[in-house]
Amino acid sequence: MPHPFPGITLTDASYSVAGKTILPGLTLSLTEPRIGIVGRNGSGKTTLLRLLAGLVAPTSGTVRLGGFDPAKDRKAALAALGILFQNPDHQIIFPTVEEELAFGLRQQGRSDAEARAMARETLTQHGRLHWAPASVATLSQGQRHYLCLMAVLAMQPATILLDEPFAGLDLPTQTRLIRALQGLPQRLITISHDPALLQGYDRVIWLEDGHVRQDGPAAAVLPEFHAEMARLGGLDADADLTG
Numbered sequence: 059m060p061h062p063f064p065g066i067t068l069t070d071a072s073y074s075v076a077g078k079t080i081l082p083g084l085t086l087s088l089t090e091p092r093i094g095i096v097g098r099n100g101s102g103k104t105t106l107l108r109l110l111a112g113l114v115a116p117t118s119g120t121v122r123l124g125g126f127d128p129a130k131d132r133k134a135a136l137a138a139l140g141i142l143f144q145n146p147d148h149q150i151i152f153p154t155v156e157e158e159l160a161f162g163l164r165q166q167g168r169s170d171a172e173a174r175a176m177a178r179e180t181l182t183q184h185g186r187l188h189w190a191p192a193s194v195a196t197l198s199q200g201q202r203h204y205l206c207l208m209a210v211l212a213m214q215p216a217t218i219l220l221d222e223p224f225a226g227l228d229l230p231t232q233t234r235l236i237r238a239l240q241g242l243p244q245r246l247i248t249i250s251h252d253p254a255l256l257q258g259y260d261r262v263i264w265l266e267d268g269h270v271r272q273d274g275p276a277a278a279v280l281p282e283f284h285a286e287m288a289r290l291g292g293l294d295a296d297a298d299l300t301g
């Protein structure tokens with residue numbers, strides 16, 4: 059089923075760095091409400107997400123988000139997309155939780171007072187209002203990750219890109235977040251190694267060495283992906299770093 063928010067289209071988009079092709083020409087039209095990206099370590103998942111978000115420009119081909127180039131029109135990309143990185147320390151810039159949450163909201167044009175009120179409202183929704191004055195440095199890695207997720211959700215972008223959103227989160231927090239994410243009207247594009255998170259997704263793209271190995275509904279792709287991962291896990295040697 060198509061989604062009311064504009065999709066992201068890649069047309070023969072490739073990405074190379076340091077003489078190495080990480081993604082060959084990919085052509086994808088990402089319009090479904092829930093899209094998962096799976097693949098082994100180093101298969102190109104994060105690179106694809108960075109390309110979709112316009113954080114890097116394709117070496118050749120095009121990426122379009124509702125008609126504009128997210129790498130060139132950064133303002134439009136920031137308004138349309140939210141991204142949760144794997145490592146919260148790449149994302150957090152402010153000393154306190156409230157300031158960190160308010161920052162993104164101010165970037166969207168809200169006054170300082172409005173942004174702070176919304177930051178506190180978000181913390182309340184997540185049962186974390188007591189975190190507001192906390193120094194970010196005193197939070198654990200998992201708590202910092204959760205803060206980044208709350209910051210993205212507070213901004214309510216039309217499309218949310220999540221890179222391993224549950225890394226380091228305890229099970230009760232994961233369970234609550236699965237429910238919270240399921241209820242969101244926005245498009246989610248999620249990288250995850252966790253089958254529970256991608257269950258029921260409209261579409262799952264399985265990347266292998268930058269190529270699309272399979273692309274279809276979660277119910278079709280995930281069982282084959284996990285069977286292949288189990289098969290590889292049963293082999294003696296790991297050829298991860300070859301090539």
Ligand SMILES: Nc1ncnc2c1ncn2[C@@H]1O[C@H](COP(=O)(O)OP(=O)(O)OP(=O)(O)O)[C@@H](O)[C@H]1O
Pocket residue numbers: 075076078080097098099100101102103104105106
């Ligand atoms: N800036 C860079 N310079 C050189 N190689 C890079 C760079 N960025 C990514 N790569 C290489 O591109 C490949 C894909 O990396 P990417 O981070 O996209 O993989 P991934 O599927 O997200 O992996 P993981 O599951 O471990 O997060 C890897 O082999 C990585 O070493």
